Amino acid sequence: MKLVLASKNPKKLGELQEILSGLGVEVLSETEAGVDVEVEETGSTFEENALLKARAVMQASGLPSVADDSGLCVDALGGAPGVYSARYGGPDLDDAGRYRLLLENMRGQLDRRCRFVSAICCCFPNGDKIEARGECAGTLAYAPRGTEGFGYDPVFFLPEEKKTFAQLTAEEKNAISHRGRALAAFCQRLKEYQENK
Ligand code: IMP
Numbered sequence: 433m434k435l436v437l438a439s440k441n442p443k444k445l446g447e448l449q450e451i452l453s454g455l456g457v458e459v460l461s462e463t464e465a466g467v468d469v470e471v472e473e474t475g476s477t478f479e480e481n482a483l484l485k486a487r488a489v490m491q492a493s494g495l496p497s498v499a500d501d502s503g504l505c506v507d508a509l510g511g512a513p514g515v516y517s518a519r520y521g522g523p524d525l526d527d528a529g530r531y532r533l534l535l536e537n538m539r540g541q542l543d544r545r546c547r548f549v550s551a552i553c554c555c556f557p558n559g560d561k562i563e564a565r566g567e568c569a570g571t572l573a574y575a576p577r578g579t580e581g582f583g584y585d586p587v588f589f590l591p592e593e594k595k596t597f598a599q600l601t602a603e604e605k606n607a608i609s610h611r612g613r614a615l616a617a618f619c620q621r622l623k624e625y626q627e628n629k
Contacts, residue, residue: 433626434458435554436465438489438499448498451615455623460495467492473515478502478551479563481515490555498618502550502611504584506534506572508543517584531576531587544571548588548610552618562621566613570597581605 435457437445442461449459462468471488475481478501485499503517513520513534521533538544547569554562576586578598585597590608597605606612 434460434495436460436462436467436489436493436495436497438462438469438471438485438497444500447611448615451619452622455619455626457622459498462489462493465489465493465495473501475501475515478515478549479553479565482551482553482563483555483561486553486555490557494557496554496556498552498554500550500552500611500614502548504534504546504548504588506538506546508541508545509537527583528576531584534572534584535574535576535587538572544573544589546570546572546588548584550610550614552614554618554622560625562618562625564614564618564621566610566615566617568608568610568613 433456435452437448437459439445440462445459445461452459467489469488469492471485473481473484475484481501482499485501486497489497489499501515503514505511505514520530525533547567550566552564570588570590573587573589573596576598578586578596580600580602581598588597590597593600597609
């Protein structure tokens with residue numbers, strides 16, 4: 433089976449190719465599938481955004497397409513930045529600017545509970561759909577620590593590890609992260625889908 437990844441991120445492509453290679457699934461980039469789709473992420477949930485992206489690429493390519501949407505939800509901020517994680521604070525901020533703004537907005541707040549969420553959606557031309565979600569709960573650190581990873585990793589603290597995501601190796605992070613969990617669940621569902629066809 434061929435599956436198109438609705439993303440311009442080469443890292444996500446490599447990750448999905450590796451996870452799905454055992455299922456005999458060939459993962460194509462948008463370029464390899466001959467499409468270039470810009471989708472506005474107008475959904476109010478991670479699931480809606482993943483569906484918008486996967487459906488648009490499936491319609492353009494005529495092939496089953498998969499997309500993910502993810503972000504960090506902070507309890508004391510009513511779930512913000514949430515679906516706006518990549519755009520938090522506007523277009524001029526970089527990753528460090530965004531997590532500094534988040535720390536600033538959480539100054540003095542003792543309830544530091546937060547979670548990373550990842551939603552994956554796969555749309556098939558016949559109308560079938562496979563969805564999967566993964567979460568990883570932690571607390572928002574008071575100051576950044578660590579140099580690995582990306583995004584909000586330096587301020588996402590795992591109390592049981594006594595480390596931030598940015599202090600874990602990629603392998604350690606994948607084993608427990610929201611994206612690792614969502615991908616594992618997706619892989620299982622895709623396997624069942626193929627078996628039942
Ligand atoms: P997406 O690529 O549209 O899903 O954007 C997700 C945004 O959420 C990223 O730009 C990051 O800011 C944040 N994010 C999602 N997953 C992670 C992670 O594993 N570590 C750090 N930040 C993340």
